Amino acid sequence: MRRPAHSRSRAARPRAQDGWLSGWQVEGTNTGRISIYDAHGPGAGSPYPFEGLMGYDELDLRAYRRESAYDAWRAEFSGVLNADDYRSADKGIVPERMSLVRENGEAAIPYRLELGDHFAYYSYLTLQRSLKGAQVEWQPGGSSRARRHSLVLTAGADEPSWRSLTPRDDFTTGISWLVSDVALGSININAVHNHGDAVASRGLLQRNQLVLSVAGEKPFTAGSHRLVFEAEAAALRGDHDGVIGAASGQDQSDTGWFAAMRGQALTVPWDYELRYERYGQDFRPRGAVVPPDRRTLEARSGWRFDNGILLRGRVQRFEDGIETANPTYTRTSGLTLSGPLLRAWVPGSSARVDAFVQNQNNEARTLSRITRSLIADARFPIGAGWNAHAGVFLQHRDDRSAGDVDRLTQQVSFGAGHRISLGRLTGFVTPGIVLRKVTLGRSHDVDVNPTLALRLAGGPHGLDFDVGSLLQNRSAALGGTDVGTHTVNMNYRYRRRAHEFGLEANLFGRDPDGIDATAAYRVAVSWTWHFDRPPQRAGALTLAPAGEAAAPAAPARAGVLELAPGVPADVALAVLLDAGAGTPSAQDEWQVWEFALLERVLRRQRLGLELAGGELRRMVLVIDFDDSGDTHSVRQSFESVRKALIETLGAPTRSFSEGDFGPAFAAEVNAQRFINVTEWDTREGTTIRFGVPRRLDGQVRMEVQHARRFASPRDTLWSADAIR
């Protein structure tokens, strides 16, 4: 970067402090919504069980604070002021999620502390659930960085709401130790205790249980195969809700375990897995996700062909209720083919075919059936800009029980999508249809389901629209009733800077033959405010270049930082004169130089100073793209400038990114679908921003600006418009 010879400047006036928010970055949304629900005709035929005028205001807040590069806080809050029967079961102020997290990698033992809502996960056999309480994790270091440790302590209640906390109904405490070794694999030891008070209304007795488990995973190589062996064994001692009545769950003990081997051949594209599970009838940990009283044996394998087609097979045997008098057995075998199955006939297509046979029966023979299924779907272009998808669903259920009611389902579906443009709006239109026949014994139902969907967006507007009918002909069924169901749904959004307005309408009509029809609707309007607040504590991460002493009363950085807001106009002009910037031209309130401030960036650069009241109000460096239609060139240009700035200014304080560099880059910028902003806070309380702002004249270029403060990155009109 070219450095002006003269470096004296006056410090900018410090900002006013923001009290307890100092140092916190806060962002989020606030949404107010008013809805009206109404129905005419039998209420049982309406999808809306609650009717009337309703509303709520929903706040979603995220806050961050960084003590240092490795010590950070994070807070989340979501809640609602509710008068809407669908939004929440509670009315009034309803806090839904509250959490405070601190991660400190600079502590003697790095730790992660979570308060409030957190997700407690040890293993499938012990604990995997959301809790309200506290969890702390330590990751002690060691001389061997090939081995890492994690120790977690957890305490919390499983409660759906902060409003009605009754921790003693379901309170969990636990400890988990994980060792992960590069050579030896991982081992995990867990202990989880759960307490539940007696609940007379639900017939529950007081329950206390302790679950202990050891789990491990070991990767290894055997010949030309890479293998992973995983297993877990767990034991429960204590109480659960009961199998037959609450008393049957008191003072029990049982075990659960599984073992799995996954493998992949190294010389051919073949993978496989073998798995066995066994969970006792009384193995019912409150926080586990595995079902009790079951035994499972599964084998799977897959092969990927050179043409990209993937073949997968599975054989599964499930035994449920193995410790009851009437266990159920389910045996399933299946094959799946996926990938470019039709490419030889239809270039650009992809498809999937899944066929499986499921045999279910129980000891008492009250359940005995074989279900054979064939499910296929494909996506393919059909010319003239249309892309289609088609599906087939065939299923035969052979009922071999005393009831002997066989069922045959035959279904075909077809849909196609095409790009459309309506004025400045572009999007897709997608018509479709589903035809279905279900034969049950000697009767059958025929369903016809046409649909049409439209999705448009352009500038600040967005529109989703769909209409559909489901015509169910059941006249051939014994006691059957024909039903016609019709729906129209619309969702319109208008986005302007940080505000988004929405209008939704849903119409529903249901007309059963011979019965009164039901018509229902829902209309809702909403307003969402996206807000963010950068931290006001300046200079938290701004590092002075090596060798430069920072004078407390004045910015000591050379180059861009020298030209900071508040610098006297004559000083700023003298700086550029000394640097050889030449004679400026006046463009409105700006003085503009053709001046390559970033010497290593080989693109046209113009430097502008906005002068007012005898001092510098804002500095801007405009950098042109070579060709905004060349994606690679645009990305390269952007990243080279960003890199040059990082090398000069150090690590950025924050960045915001939305969208990506694409063939229609300029259009994306002007439609506010591409936003990319990087900012550095200075010790003097000013901010340097780099990005691609939106302009009213549609020009697309990079700008580096130095100002006292900036609006939200979503307020994309931050370009120095006067510099053309």
Add this chain to the structure above:
Amino acid sequence: MRRLRQPLATLTALAALLAAPADARQFRGFAPIAEPESRAAAMPPAARATTTRALPRDTVEHAVREVIASWNTAQMDEFLAAEFNDRTRLLDALDTRAPRDASLRVQSVQGIQTLQQVEVPGADGARGQIVSLVSATVRTQLEFTSAQGALVRRPGVNEFILKISIPAPP
């Protein structure tokens, strides 16, 4: 710090907790805490520590609606993570037992929370991915027509755990 919002997010729903996104195992993985360079170990090849930035509400809501719209369709297979417990059994049960005209309606998306987040570097210079594990409480209603032609409604409140990937900033 990073603040991320990408409408073009890819979604894998109903995942187990992630440490390295490729894990398919049934117990927790190592979620590294960022440490100073002087003592930080080489991160796992698949992931490295990052400052977690919660995903915006509208990104999560969009993902939830996408998942629920796939319920009882062939597309649901694409949304269920490989490590989802009893994955094939759930899909088989939907194919064999759920009424073919059954659909799920989203009545409201309630509390959401970003649980974990890792950055997965791209291979061979390709752009990386920010992979977030998100919890969302959703009030839904299952709807289908009974054999007698009546509308059957089954409301429920469920917690969805979603794995959402968005491109990392350049």
